Amino acid sequence: MTVYLVGAGPGDPDLLTLRAARVLARADVVIHDRLASEEVLALAPRHARRINVGKRAGDSLQQHAINELLVTFGASHECVVRLKGGDPFVFGRGGEEAEALAAHGVAFEIVPGVSSAIAGPMAAGIPVTHRGVSAAFTVVTGHRRDGDDDATDWAALARCNHTLVILMGVERRGEIADALMAGGLQSSTPVAAIRWASTDRQEVVRGQLGELAELPVRSPATIVVGAVAALDLRWLAAEALSTVG
Numbered sequence: 001m002t003v004y005l006v007g008a009g010p011g012d013p014d015l016l017t018l019r020a021a022r023v024l025a026r027a028d029v030v031i032h033d034r035l036a037s038e039e040v041l042a043l044a045p046r047h048a049r050r051i052n053v054g055k056r057a058g059d060s061l062q063q064h065a066i067n068e069l070l071v072t073f074g075a076s077h078e079c080v081v082r083l084k085g086g087d088p089f090v091f092g093r094g095g096e097e098a099e100a101l102a103a104h105g106v107a108f109e110i111v112p113g114v115s116s117a118i119a120g121p122m123a124a125g126i127p128v129t130h131r132g133v134s135a136a137f138t139v140v141t142g143h144r145r146d147g148d149d150d151a152t153d154w155a156a157l158a159r160c161n162h163t164l165v166i167l168m169g170v171e172r173r174g175e176i177a178d179a180l181m182a183g184g185l186q187s188s189t190p191v192a193a194i195r196w197a198s199t200d201r202q203e204v205v206r207g208q209l210g211e212l213a214e215l216p217v218r219s220p221a222t223i224v225v226g227a228v229a230a231l232d233l234r235w236l237a238a239e240a241l242s243t244v245g
């Protein structure tokens, strides 16, 4: 009996790892969150029980209930898949679930996934690093629990002057842009927001940091701040194809 904490990637089933597909194919139970795509869920056997535990980020009570569910099913079923968007350990609370399973002596395995932090920008033709443009990238959450201080040192990130990839930052994007500009980033710094990356619902919005608050961005989106956000290498791929053709 094993619980598999599986990264489902950003949404396109083709971006699932082979390991994830194999584990899903023999699942007795699939416990998934709200961003899990139907096509990925369809890889589980028909008879597998599917449980949607969709929750808003930061809801610790619900997380506690999910941990209990994993422990209960993990102790009674042969193959339990906890399917999580992107990678289980990138703002996925996979670590907490692993700790809960370990504390109850339930066997588990982690199956990494393609994170939206990289695949999101890529789906819009944006490389998170690019020689001569950006030599590093930082992945950061824009989410803050109600009443908590902002734990992120935006001024320090602004000084790094490399690519910032912000997950869960849509609601606070204006505040974040202000903090980055107060830290020294130019208002003309390119930004891009990729919603439902890699799916047929994908939307890409581009602009400048100074106008991020007004850009029409909705969740779930990955926000990219930095010079690479002005790039779109999808056109290069299209051009290369037409040259060959």
Ligand SMILES: C[S@@+](CC[C@H](N)C(=O)[O-])C[C@H]1O[C@@H](n2cnc3c(N)ncnc32)[C@H](O)[C@@H]1O
Pocket (backbone or CB within 6 Å): 010, 011, 035, 057, 084, 085, 086, 087, 088, 089, 090, 091, 092, 114, 115, 116, 117, 120, 166, 167, 168, 169, 194, 195, 196, 197, 198, 219, 220, 221, 222, 223
């Ligand atoms: C709780 S975090 C989980 C991140 C996930 N573990 C990963 O590695 O991609 C959820 C956030 O990831 C981003 N996200 C997840 N899937 C996405 C997608 N298909 N397109 C764009 N952003 C996505 C959004 O910022 C969303 O608010």
